[in-house]
Amino acid sequence: MGRTSDAREKILTAAQSLIELRGYSALGVAEICKAAGVPKGSFYYFFESKEALALAVLDEHWAAQRGGWVRALQNEAEPLLRLRRLFEETEADLRTGQQSCGTVSGCMFGNLTLELSNQTEPIRERLQQIFEAQVDMVEKVVTEARQRGDVTVGDTREAARSVVAQLEGQVLFAKLYNNTQHLEALWDNCLSLLSARRPDVAAVSY
Amino acid sequence: MGRTSDAREKILTAAQSLIELRGYSALGVAEICKAAGVPKGSFYYFFESKEALALAVLDEHWAAQRGGWVRALQNEAEPLLRLRRLFEETEADLRTGQQSCGTVSGCMFGNLTLELSNQTEPIRERLQQIFEAQVDMVEKVVTEARQRGDVTVGDTREAARSVVAQLEGQVLFAKLYNNTQHLEALWDNCLSLLSARRPDVAAVSY
Structure with missing residues (x-):
């Protein structure tokens, strides 16, 4: 080599x-x-260091995951159904990982936030950028949903962050119980957090 | 020594x-x-091992934290206001920790769940017991609130777990940004997750 x-x-x-x-x-x-x-x-x-490697791993992992987020969230479906697709694809990804290594390893960004963000500033900053990018993407969808009258949130930024927080919290339970079904609560919880009217799922395909 | x-x-x-x-x-x-x-x-x-120490640390930490949860959740105040008190006290505890060591270290149970629960079964089991105890305590309050007609959730267990998931998710953001204000969203988010009517805060003291 x-x-x-x-x-x-x-x-x-x-x-x-x-x-x-x-x-x-x-x-x-x-x-x-x-x-x-x-x-x-x-x-x-x-x-130059293990930390430099970790930053490169974060960049590579987000570059790959971001593609999935774009496919789920930036398309022609109803805004709320795009969020549902994001949750379904996140659950499917966790399940694929579980099948290949026997255990739900969770979200690398959440894992490293809790393990490291209070210890190394460069990693904290990179993780902040990644989570802000996620919140940005969710917020765009929430804003579209609000324009259509589908949700009634006041602060779209705060609402988007709460949706991502709920996602991270349920992924924590999925890892704790080695069971991806905890993510099934996300759709209903997201509708609640956004004070949303429930879209007609049957009428729309994506 | x-x-x-x-x-x-x-x-x-x-x-x-x-x-x-x-x-x-x-x-x-x-x-x-x-x-x-x-x-x-x-x-x-x-x-007998570092793992045995970690289990003892978890037990000790939960014994101490559980006292705070009991004081917040098991009293004569309106059920939903008890949840608000839990969030406020959690934020105050995080802020005290931040002032003493310069950084928000987060929730030890969440931290160790993401760091370790997929690696050691004894620690996974202990963390499951602790989170189940938390969900139990929140569920009792949600059930009382439902009996009074304050919330309209169907599955009180799932609702309580979602409240704890939201708590863990916002603590993650508090750690990521070294800013405990992220926990201020918890009260509104909890009311949304529980489809609650907002209690008259001014009328009730605790």
Whole structure:
């Protein structure tokens, strides 16, 4: 191996899996390199520290997840049904992860927020940017829903943040019980948090 | 020092502070003993492993926090106002912690759920028991509120879990932004999640 062109990608992939399974603090650079199948010298060629790797993992993970959020939230369906699709796809993603590794590992951003955000400022800032981006995307949908008279919230920003908070809270329960069904409450809870009138699900496909 | 009668308490106190600040995986037994001011031999006299210590820390922390939950939720005030008091006291506790250590460390149970619950079954089980106890206490209040016609939820258990999920989600944001004001959304969100009529706050003191 060595400093070949795909070593960086291998390190990132291995680190993402290990961080999802065991968090950040429990990992050492040697273990990450072993899992990636690259010599330790390669690591410091690509990343100046374990923290720099964590930031790259966060960026890569959000780039991938953001695609799913865009597909769920930026389309022609009724606004509230797009939120429902986001919850369904989040549950499906957690279930896929559970099937592949035997356990619900949860949301990497929530995990690292609770593990690290009070310890390292660069990671805290990156996680803030990612959560703000999520709240932005939800807020756009809530604003559209309000324009249509589907919801009656006053502060769309606060409402969007509460929807994301509910998502993170239910993912916590899904991880605690190793059971993705906790996410099934999200749709009803979202309608409640937004003081929404329930859309006619049967009439609309997406 | 040595195996004196207060060494166990010193270890527990030091471990609780360190776990709140830096999580579980980042800590070693030697560091905990150093912070506690006890020799490492004492540790294994009282605890058979770091995991056994973590379980004892969880028990101790819940015994203390549960007292606050009982005072907030089991009294003569209107049921919904008791929930409001729980949120206010949770915010006050987080703010006290922030003032003493400079940062919002969040909810230890949420932190350890996301850090560890998929890795160690004994800790997962203990955290499940603690969260079930929290949901039980909230559900009792929701049931009382429903009997009075203050809320219109169907499934009181699911509603109580959603309230706790919202609490954990907003504590996550409080930690992410080192700002306890995120908990101020909890009262309105709780009323929304419970389809509640807003109680007359001015008329009732607690």
